Amino acid sequence: MMNERAQLLLRTLIERYVAEGQPVGSKTLSQHAGLDVSPATIRNIMADLEDHGFIASPHTSAGRIPTARGYRFFVDALLAARPMVREQNLPAELPSDTPQHSIEAASQLLSQLTCFAGVVLTPRRQELSLRHVEFLPLSDKRVLLILVTSDGSVQNRILHTERNYSAVELLEAGNFLTLHASGRTLAELVVLVQHELLRLKGDIVALMNAAVEVGSSTATGGETVLVSGELQLLGISELSANVGRVRQLLELFEQKTALLQLLDQGSRADGVQIYIGGESGLAPLDECSVVTAPYHVDGAVVGTLGVIGPTRMAYDRVIPIVDITARLLSSALTLQSKQ
Numbered sequence: 574m575m576n577e578r579a580q581l582l583l584r585t586l587i588e589r590y591v592a593e594g595q596p597v598g599s600k601t602l603s604q605h606a607g608l609d610v611s612p613a614t615i616r617n618i619m620a621d622l623e624d625h626g627f628i629a630s631p632h633t634s635a636g637r638i639p640t641a642r643g644y645r646f647f648v649d650a651l652l653a654a655r656p657m658v659r660e661q662n663l664p665a666e667l668p669s670d671t672p673q674h675s676i677e678a679a680s681q682l683l684s685q686l687t688c689f690a691g692v693v694l695t696p697r698r699q700e701l702s703l704r705h706v707e708f709l710p711l712s713d714k715r716v717l718l719i720l721v722t723s724d725g726s727v728q729n730r731i732l733h734t735e736r737n738y739s740a741v742e743l744l745e746a747g748n749f750l751t752l753h754a755s756g757r758t759l760a761e762l763v764v765l766v767q768h769e770l771l772r773l774k775g776d777i778v779a780l781m782n783a784a785v786e787v788g789s790s791t792a793t794g795g796e797t798v799l800v801s802g803e804l805q806l807l808g809i810s811e812l813s814a815n816v817g818r819v820r821q822l823l824e825l826f827e828q829k830t831a832l833l834q835l836l837d838q839g840s841r842a843d844g845v846q847i848y849i850g851g852e853s854g855l856a857p858l859d860e861c862s863v864v865t866a867p868y869h870v871d872g873a874v875v876g877t878l879g880v881i882g883p884t885r886m887a888y889d890r891v892i893p894i895v896d897i898t899a900r901l902l903s904s905a906l907t908l909q910s911k912q
Contacts, residue, residue, distance in 0.1 A: 575646070579618050581606055583627055584651045587639045591887050594810065596636025641850035641884060644862070648847055648888050657893045660686055669905040672696070676799055679868075679878055679902045684802025686894050689882030690826070691801040694836040696875040696906075703757060706750035708732075708743035708780070716743065716780070732783050746780055798829045798836060809883050812860060821857035831855050839865035839877040845896050850884055860884060864891050866899035870906045878902060 575583070585606040589597045599615045608615070619637060622628045627643035630636070639647070663686070668674045676693050683691025705721040714737055720728040738746075754761075803826045807813050812822070825832055835853055839846050848863040858881070865879030878899055880891055 575650075578608060578610070579622060580651060581608065582615065582618050583622060583639075583643060584647060586628060586637060587643065587647050590638055591885050594885065596631055596638050598636040601636075639884075641852070644849045644884055644888075645852075648849070652889055652892070655889065657889060657896075659897060660890065660894050662686055663894065663897055664901070667901045667905040669908045672906055672909060675902055675905040675909070676876075677801075679898050680799045680801040683878065683880050683894065683898055684805065687880050687882060687886075687891055688802075688805050689880050689886070689891075690803040690806055691878070691880060692832065692836065693799045693878040693902075694833060694840065694876045695797050695799060696870070703751075703754045706754060707747045708738070710738060710740055710743055718783075732780070734780060734783070738780065743780075750781060798833050800826050800829075800832075803881075806861075806882065811883055811885060815860075818857065818860065822861075825855065825857045835863065836865060836877040836879065839879065840867050840874050842867065845892055847888070847892070862886055862888075864888070864895045866895050868899040868906070869903040870910050875906070 582602055585602055586597045589601055589605060599612055599619060602615055602619070603612060606615075619628065622643070623630060623637065626640055627646060628637040629640050631638060664682070667678045667682070676695055680691040680693045683689075683693075685691075703720065703722060705719070707719040709717040709719070711717055711731065714734050716732040716734055716738060718728075718730045718732050720730075722728070803823070806822060807819060813819055832855075835848070835855060842865075845864065845866045848858070848865075850862070851859050853861070853863055860883065861881055862884045863879055863881050865877050867874045867877050869875065878895065880895055882891070
């Protein structure tokens with residue numbers, strides 16, 4: 574348990590460090606904390622906070638800086654007791670003409686308001702339902718699979734089969750899937766194949782299983798991460814000072830696979846999630862914090878958005894920006910789904 578004086582000093586130290594970016598000494602704490610105690614008492618409390626891992630002392634300064642554990646306590650215990658203030662520059666709504674325009678606007682808004690990187694995990698393709706399935710024969714034991722989803726997207730994939738199929742067999746398989754899978758998501762189609770198609774000929778079942786496997790991987794691969802403002806992170810001294818870390822960050826934003834997995838965790842969470850330093854499990858983000866929130870269409874979670882910035886961020890400002898932007902994107906996408 575941390576007593577009230579220690580909590581006040583920790584909160585004051587974090588607020589001063591976030592504002593100024595410099596290690597905070599006991600004299601500064603005495604001036605800003607408003608505690609009627611001696612400098613010696615403040616130094617003793619600071620030493621205790623350091624012993625428990627909430628703050629650290631850089632080699633080049635007598636002042637202290639927060640650790641990841643200190644930020645975590647600040648976010649969980651100290652911010653919870655303070656009302657969040659809505660960012661005045663947040664718009665009343667996002668563009669709602671197309672889903673892509675809404676998502677791009679959300680990503681850019683997050684970056685503009687925080688001066689960090691704004692990220693949006695686009696809606697999952699597996700939420701789309703199927704409209705049409707077709708198989709066309711190719712030469713040398715190959716079949717062209719055509720999947721048409723409810724948004725009009727067409728996915729073409731070549732299946733390598735164990736034997737050659739006749740045009741009649743392929744027509745039968747395509748018609749069966751179109752009839753029974755139309756209106757179902759790809760995830761639901763997996764269940765259909767596993768339970769309903771066992772009565773058909775084994776070779777046809779194998780073909781349909783292959784189609785479902787390709788379709789499901791296509792849907793999962795359809796998730797993308799839209800990033801805005803990542804270059805703004807290069808202007809933050811504590812990140813740009815480490816050339817190797819900068820290179821890792823840029824690779825993370827370029828490849829996006831690991832970032833996609835992290836944001837996907839946020840889509841399964843309830844409300845705003847905060848990953849501080851190593852909590853993200855991604856080495857390039859060891860000196861960063863990630864604040865995410867899921868967004869919805871008609872009440873169902875379809876993606877995640879968030880902000881990536883240094884651990885030295887104004888959490889009390891960033892958290893409401895992320896939360897409200899998720900609500901704005903949810904409203905825009907839900908409106909489009911009803912049109």
